[in-house]
Amino acid sequence: MQLNLKTFFTPIALTLAACSSEPNKAEIPPVTYLLECDTFEYVARSDGERLWLFLPGETLALPRVSQGRYQNEDLAWQAEGEAYRLSGWQGVDHLCRNNPRKAIWEHAKLNGVDFRAVGQEPPWVLEMSGTSVHLWQGYERTERVLRVMEQTQSSAERPQTRYRLEDRDGQTWLLRLSPGHCADPMSGERFETRVELETEGTQYAGCGHALH
Template sequence: MNMLTTRVWASVVTGLMVALTGCAATPSAETAVANQATLENRAPFLPSALFPGSAQQFEAWHCMPAQQHLVTATNDSDLRLWSLHGAWRLPQAIVASGARYQDGEISFWNRGDQARVETPRGQLQCSIAEQRDALTRAEQPGVMFFGQGNEPGWSIALAHDTPTLMIELNYGEDKIQLPYMVSVMDNEAGRVVIENGDVEPFFRVRIEAGACFDDMSGKPFPARVTLTYGGEQYSGCGQGIAP
């Protein structure tokens, strides 16, 4: 494949993301509602794009010719789709064979371990690469969102009932539990930032809906997570956990 073809298909994928994103809601109003919840010592509602819905599994897809990697979760009547640029929900459509999900001119057609993504600009041919069972409350009791990363192993957990963050560092040897405030809440974009402002020790957690793959196992997740704590920055993946 020559450089021009690669650039054309990169434009196809970018067009897909632009077509699906639409207009974002005003973050300030959503952040005010979330902060009201934290002031009342209640955990805020997180964007639905961080959750699998009723799906029990996430699938990772490797797509050509643009070398795109996608994550999906199949629900009863729709498909949740994550790319490196965001997240979308495609309603189920009628099709003679396989399973097709479509929103306007954007569609995802799945037949076994193969799939085709169609946009007004072209097609992507995808093959399933990895699967992962979605985390549940049985595995993570009382947790609304769980994120993790590697080398050294770390994790974060947001409590489902109060604005409380649990941080584990150095493979679980160091455990810190802290209250947080919401500084950004953008439901449409699936973006959340929580922090403790000027209170020591400073921390910030940035969560963004989008295809994420564990850098050791390759397992798929619907969100990218960045933790800043103790002067260090940690990057990994995460998932919302519904009751």
């Protein structure tokens, strides 16, 4: 199994990143939801002025009509406390709840992230987009920006993708991705890739998966 991580930005993600209702208005960071309903789930993404709905089989955009409410002539989406009501889709009202843990991964995907990984004790998060890697470490979420300098692939018998990374201070990091079942020790969430990160004798272990 070869992990082929290519930079991939959907037209919708590019549109969302570029949206701004006024040239001089401060850009509002997008908010992403993973909404779980009785019989289905869907992703919603707000950029402040419109809401994108990634529904089963179709993608729709609703303009904002008031705080927490988006609506067009056919559909309405309304925040109701900790629940979110989608009215009119397939002729039915759907009351759904956000799953914040899953929403984080959908948010990264729509931001153009190709691969995301998490680890614990101390906590860390890694996001790879093409040859750019962002690493957040510790409870204070100290951020490092790294660049992929070299990529190698091991044999088919023991598949593993290795990356040699370098940060802005010239420090070398080694990132190893191995296919196989992996579970986060804190949340119990299961992943498809084992992740190892190493620099100057310090090692990090975690789990992740490709988003595109």
